Amino acid sequence: MVAATRPSEEQIWAWLSELPDPEIPVISLTELGIIRSVEWQDDTLVVKVTPTYSGCPATSVINLDIETALRRRGVRKLRLERQLTPPWTTDWISAEGREKLRAYGIAPPVDGTAADGVAAGRIARMTGARVTVACPRCGSTDTERISQFGSTPCKASYRCQDCLEPFDYFKCI
Amino acid sequence: MSSLPEMTHAAATDRVSREALFEGLLRIGDSALILGHRVSEWCGHAPALEEDIALANVALDLIGQTQLWLELAGTVEGKGRSADDLAYLRDAWDFRNLLICERPNGDFGHTLMRQFLFDAYHHELLKGLSASSDPRVAEIAAKAGKEVAYHLERSSDLVVRLGDGTEESHRRMQEALEALWPYTGEMFLRDDKDAELADAGIAPDPASLRPAWERTVREVMTDATLQVPDSTFAHKGGKQGIHSEYLGYILAEMQFLQRAYPGASW
Ligand SMILES: [Zn+2]
Numbered sequence: 001m002v003a004a005t006r007p008s009e010e011q012i013w014a015w016l017s018e019l020p021d022p023e024i025p026v027i028s029l030t031e032l033g034i035i036r037s038v039e040w041q042d043d044t045l046v047v048k049v050t051p052t053y054s055g056c057p058a059t060s061v062i063n064l065d066i067e068t069a070l071r072r073r074g075v076r077k078l079r080l081e082r083q084l085t086p087p088w089t090t091d092w093i094s095a096e097g098r099e100k101l102r103a104y105g106i107a108p109p110v111d112g113t114a115a116d117g118v119a120a121g122r123i124a125r126m127t128g129a130r131v132t133v134a135c136p137r138c139g140s141t142d143t144e145r146i147s148q149f150g151s152t153p154c155k156a157s158y159r160c161q162d163c164l165e166p167f168d169y170f171k172c173i
Numbered sequence: 174m175s176s177l178p179e180m181t182h183a184a185a186t187d188r189v190s191r192e193a194l195f196e197g198l199l200r201i202g203d204s205a206l207i208l209g210h211r212v213s214e215w216c217g218h219a220p221a222l223e224e225d226i227a228l229a230n231v232a233l234d235l236i237g238q239t240q241l242w243l244e245l246a247g248t249v250e251g252k253g254r255s256a257d258d259l260a261y262l263r264d265a266w267d268f269r270n271l272l273i274c275e276r277p278n279g280d281f282g283h284t285l286m287r288q289f290l291f292d293a294y295h296h297e298l299l300k301g302l303s304a305s306s307d308p309r310v311a312e313i314a315a316k317a318g319k320e321v322a323y324h325l326e327r328s329s330d331l332v333v334r335l336g337d338g339t340e341e342s343h344r345r346m347q348e349a350l351e352a353l354w355p356y357t358g359e360m361f362l363r364d365d366k367d368a369e370l371a372d373a374g375i376a377p378d379p380a381s382l383r384p385a386w387e388r389t390v391r392e393v394m395t396d397a398t399l400q401v402p403d404s405t406f407a408h409k410g411g412k413q414g415i416h417s418e419y420l421g422y423i424l425a426e427m428q429f430l431q432r433a434y435p436g437a438s439w
Binding site: 051054146148 | 223224226227230231233234235236237238240241308311312313315316317319320323326327330
């Protein structure tokens with residue numbers, strides 16, 4: 001009886017993929033890569049969520065959104081668990097998610113630089129390379145960083161030297 | 174939402190006394206909490222909007238890390254105290270933060286110098302803790318370490334810009350370095366509890382963090398054209414609960430609401 005009405009894990013993932021990130025609503029929680037697993041343990045659905053940043057104020061809102069959405073779909077027994085390992089990295093933001101960020105005006109994280117917990121800029125300085133962040137508005141790579149921290153801990157403030165617009169950069173972590 | 178695996182709990186407390194682990198976690202968590210609170214005092218007062226936002230974000234990271242450390246401390250202690258209980262309902266003598274974290278903000282340069290000296294230490298500490306034999310400690314450290322990499326990058330940049338800036342900014346940064354220098358030695362002192370944690374592979378020996386810290390500090394100070402003081406005098410006591418008068422004022426503000434309206438929530 002219970003098994004017959006129990007939604008599949010694929011179904012749960014599909015429902016979760018409809019939930020927007022509270023701070024950047026163009027991207028979903030699954031595209032952001034913070035839902036780490038969905039699993040039925042007997043009659044209880046266990047959803048493991050990882051925080052983007054330790055102090056991310058959206059964490060409790062995200063948990064509430066997940067719980068509300070799943071309960072509305074009829075999931076009765078539900079447990080949300082915080083998973084810290086492995087720590088969230090911007091590498092987990094999906095390709096679709098990155099495109100949506102760009103269209104929204106946020107430069108997505110530069111690919112493949114988030115490993116080892118070393119900030120991209122630090123690697124760049126050590127290797128003499130330059131991290132190029134393209135303007136999400138005009139595509140110019142002639143941009144400058146205004147501040148390491150933008151409107152939220154996950155973003156930095158940049159300015160485009162061509163179209164002169166300021167923009168947020170979703171920095172690598 | 175808390176989900177600390179019970180099975181590792183027993184394993185970790187086998188290797189080390191519950192008291193030493195609890196104390197060790199308070200030392201890490203309280204330093205993050207008190208510095209985070211100090212930095213948050215800049216909110217709305219920084220010299221530029223970008224700096225205001227950056228300081229608030231650094232404070233937010235530190236408070237978030239505090240939540241994780243103190244939650245684990247409460248679990249290890251086993252008396253049912255939550256992270257909030259530990260933050261809001263302890264008195265000054267029960268706090269274990271480093272004295273440098275409770276130093277007043279001073280001017281913007283002074284705040285940045287304190288942040289840099291702490292970030293350079295914090296970065297090394299978390300690197301060591303992420304190899305902890307206690308997986309609960311290791312996972313928090315790995316998470317926090319990624320955030321602190323950005324703190325260190327930012328504070329290094331600003332110390333260089335202000336140190337190697339105008340005559341006025343150079344003078345203020347040199348003064349800040351000299352005023353704060355005697356508070357750096359405490360980071361590397363070890364007592365019995367540190368030794369117990371180091372022997373069990375739970376935390377790095379504080380003294381072992383010094384060479385890497387000094388390398389970073391000297392490199393940045395050279396770029397910043399600042400003179401590292403020769404003095405080796407170190408104020409100490411914070412890790413054992415002996416604090417300066419400043420901590421009392423911080424707690425008076427931070428804990429007021431929970432003290433005046435016990436159990437208040439919103
Ligand atoms: Zn542009």
